[in-house]
Amino acid sequence: MPSAPPFMAELILRRPTMHLRWLGLSVDDPDAGRRVRTFAALTLAGWGLGGLLDSVQLCASELLGNCVKHARLYGRWQVGVALRAWPAWLVLEVSDDDPRPPVLPTPDVEDDPEALLATRRRGLGIVRELADDVWWQPRESGGKTVLARFATGKRWSR
Numbered sequence: 001m002p003s004a005p006p007f008m009a010e011l012i013l014r015r016p017t018m019h020l021r022w023l024g025l026s027v028d029d030p031d032a033g034r035r036v037r038t039f040a041a042l043t044l045a046g047w048g049l050g051g052l053l054d055s056v057q058l059c060a061s062e063l064l065g066n067c068v069k070h071a072r073l074y075g076r077w078q079v080g081v082a083l084r085a086w087p088a089w090l091v092l093e094v095s096d097d098d099p100r101p102p103v104l105p106t107p108d109v110e111d112d113p114e115a116l117l118a119t120r121r122r123g124l125g126i127v128r129e130l131a132d133d134v135w136w137q138p139r140e141s142g143g144k145t146v147l148a149r150f151a152t153g154k155r156w157s158r
């Protein structure tokens with residue numbers, strides 16, 4: 001018997017000063033990683049921000065991987081991935097239902113280039129290296145959102 005299709009929902013908002021595109025999916029969807037990378041590629045191409053694609057795809061993969069690896073026992077097993085763009089900034093947001101915060105790399109780890117060669121706890125170090133800033137915030141509905149901010153270096157191209 002065919003199984004139910006994985007949960008997936010999409011939201012698009014366009015405002016004069018901010019664009020938002022959101023993708024919701026199940027972390028038990030075996031295609032979740034590919035869907036998120038495709039979502040990033042289509043969104044950034046549409047916004048004229050293709051130059052950020054490699055970094056955003058890698059960071060999105062790491063943050064999604066963290067939801068699967070660390071937050072799987074919580075809530076509805078759903079993850080939200082949002083891309084939000086202002087003229088000067090692109091923000092990647094990955095939300096899950098686990099209220100526990102991520103353990104962000106400390107400054108001494110950041111200053112040690114070999115930290116990126118570690119075989120564990122290297123994901124958020126990579127995100128911190130590629131993004132201009134990374135932080136997290138609790139969600140009103142429970143769980144949390146991890147955010148990574150990238151300078152676009154330009155104004156809207158459209």
Ligand SMILES: Nc1ncnc2c1ncn2[C@@H]1O[C@H](COP(=O)(O)OP(=O)(O)OP(=O)(O)O)[C@@H](O)[C@H]1O
Nearest residue numbers: 066067070071098101102103120121122123124125
């Ligand atoms: N979404 C999350 N929910 C709960 N805890 C998290 C989440 N993301 C990260 N963490 C915590 O932050 C730590 C650091 O995350 P990081 O991605 O750097 O390393 P890792 O996931 O343990 O290993 P790696 O990314 O190298 O496979 C994790 O070990 C985990 O304790």
Ligand SMILES: [Mg+2]
Nearest residue numbers: 062066123124
């Ligand atoms: Mg990780």
